[in-house]
Amino acid sequence: MSNILELSGVHTHIGAYHILHGVDFAVPAGEVTMLLGRNGAGKTTTLRTIMGLWQPSQGDVRFKGRSLKGQATPDIATQGIAYVPENMGIFSDLTVKENMVLAARAARHAGELDTKRLDWIFDLFPALKKFWLYPAGKLSGGQKQMLAVARAICEPRELILIDEPSKGLAPSIIQNLISAFNELKRQRTTILLVEQNFMMAKALGDHVAVMDDGRVVHRGAMRELAEDQSLQQRLLGLSLGAHQ
Incomplete structure (x- = not known):
């Protein structure tokens, strides 16, 4: 399985604040990777760094083997990457x-x-x-x-970055989004999805990276995390089973 996106040792500073501390993970092509973590873990900063809205101060972001570091956001978008921010x-x-x-x-x-x-x-x-x-x-x-x-x-688009699409939405609308993302999946569109709704994460995710305090603290199959409540508790402070 080839990776369409790879982050290696990515540090991001925003002004005086050091937000990302050596982020490492890969996004396999044609599948859905969930980026999970508590509020303030660095998930949105990671997406914005990939899109060039903030530049990494150290490390590299590679899309299809080519570095995105130093590129402007419009140039990154023309390569087949789309971004849906939390504010839409x-x-x-x-x-x-x-x-x-x-x-x-x-x-x-x-x-x-x-x-x-x-x-x-x-x-x-x-x-x-x-x-x-x-x-x-x-x-x-x-x-x-x-x-x-x-x-x-x-x-x-070859890769879509989506930041918390289900936030504040009714369950019926969330189900509609799940259906739409599954259709994109069937078409082999790669998705990197930040999400707090664990029903959605479990329904869509093939892979997962969990962030804490600007670092990736767990990588693996989404299914394994969904089935391991002790791991959920340790990594996220809650149980996926409580959010069905």
């Missing part, structure tokens, strides 16, 4: 359609969007078709999250 990153004053056009590098207007791919996205998220001409700011929280994910996949 949508443009509230623009319509759903306009948000999608902005996310599509190959389209200058809606008529140039890949209609076959757009129909596939509408199958995943029917609400987006219904509210196609609505301002994105008027969507519900769940619909905004669907739009954020749809923007990331409006064109084929």
